[in-house]
Amino acid sequence: MSSKGSSNMAKMSLSFDGIVSNDCQQNPDFCMWNVVAFLYCDGGSFLGKGGKDPVAKDTGFKTLSFSASAPIQECTQTKTAATQWRCLFPEEYYKFVFTPMFFANSIYDTWTRPNALKVSCSAKTCPDSNLATVYTNRDAVRALAREISGSSKKHAVFLTACPVHRMMIQPWLSLSVFGSPTMQVTLTAWLRHDETMSGSDVLLDITPAVEQCSSVLNR
Known part of the structure; x- marks a missing residue:
C-alpha cells in the first residue's frame, strides 16, 4: 500500500498545476473550478x-x-x-x-518507452539501438492524432515533442516551449469550438526535442 492508494498514508494537502491550477494566468479556463483529488491505486478502480x-x-x-x-x-x-x-x-x-474529448500526449512519452516499448530511454537520453522503436511509436501516435482530429470536429488533440508524462496537471500548460500554439490555447479553442486552432501534429527527432525542451526537463 502507498500514499496513492491509502487515505491513511496520503498527504493532507496537495498543490495543483496545469489544468487544475488556481492560477488564472496559467489556467484561465478552469482556475475558478473546485478540484477534488481521488486516490486511484487502491485496486478499487474498475471500468x-x-x-x-x-x-x-x-x-x-x-x-x-x-x-x-x-x-x-x-x-x-x-x-x-x-x-x-x-x-x-x-x-x-x-x-x-x-x-467531446481533448487528448494531450507526448510523442516521446516517458512512461511508454520503458513500460510499453520496453526500451531503456530516460527523459533526456536514448541509445541509438532503441531509436527505431521509439520513432515507430512516435509515428503511430502522430497517425492516431490525425485520425482522431479528422474523425470528428468535437475532439481535439495536442501533441508535444517534449519527452514528458502527465501533461495536463503540470505547470507547462501555457509554455510555448511545450508547443505552439500552447496547450492552454489549444484547450481554450476546443472549449469554444474554434476549429481554426490545432496543435494536433509535431515532428522532431528526439535529440532536438530534448534540446528544445531543456528548460522543462531541468525543472
Whole structure:
C-alpha cells in the first residue's frame, strides 16, 4: 500500500498545476473550478460497475467488468472474445464515446518507452539501438492524432515533442516551449469550438526535442 492508494498514508494537502491550477494566468479556463483529488491505486478502480465479482479467484488477479460501461459494451460487440481487451485503449475506446474529448500526449512519452516499448530511454537520453522503436511509436501516435482530429470536429488533440508524462496537471500548460500554439490555447479553442486552432501534429527527432525542451526537463 502507498500514499496513492491509502487515505491513511496520503498527504493532507496537495498543490495543483496545469489544468487544475488556481492560477488564472496559467489556467484561465478552469482556475475558478473546485478540484477534488481521488486516490486511484487502491485496486478499487474498475471500468464499469458490473454485478460480478471483479476478482478472478482462479488467478488472484483483478479483471475489468465490461458489462456496465456503454462505450465499452458497444466496442466489445465489434470484437472477438480474444480481442475485446483492445477496447481499453484510447484508439478503440474513443470511437464509441459521445462526449467531446481533448487528448494531450507526448510523442516521446516517458512512461511508454520503458513500460510499453520496453526500451531503456530516460527523459533526456536514448541509445541509438532503441531509436527505431521509439520513432515507430512516435509515428503511430502522430497517425492516431490525425485520425482522431479528422474523425470528428468535437475532439481535439495536442501533441508535444517534449519527452514528458502527465501533461495536463503540470505547470507547462501555457509554455510555448511545450508547443505552439500552447496547450492552454489549444484547450481554450476546443472549449469554444474554434476549429481554426490545432496543435494536433509535431515532428522532431528526439535529440532536438530534448534540446528544445531543456528548460522543462531541468525543472
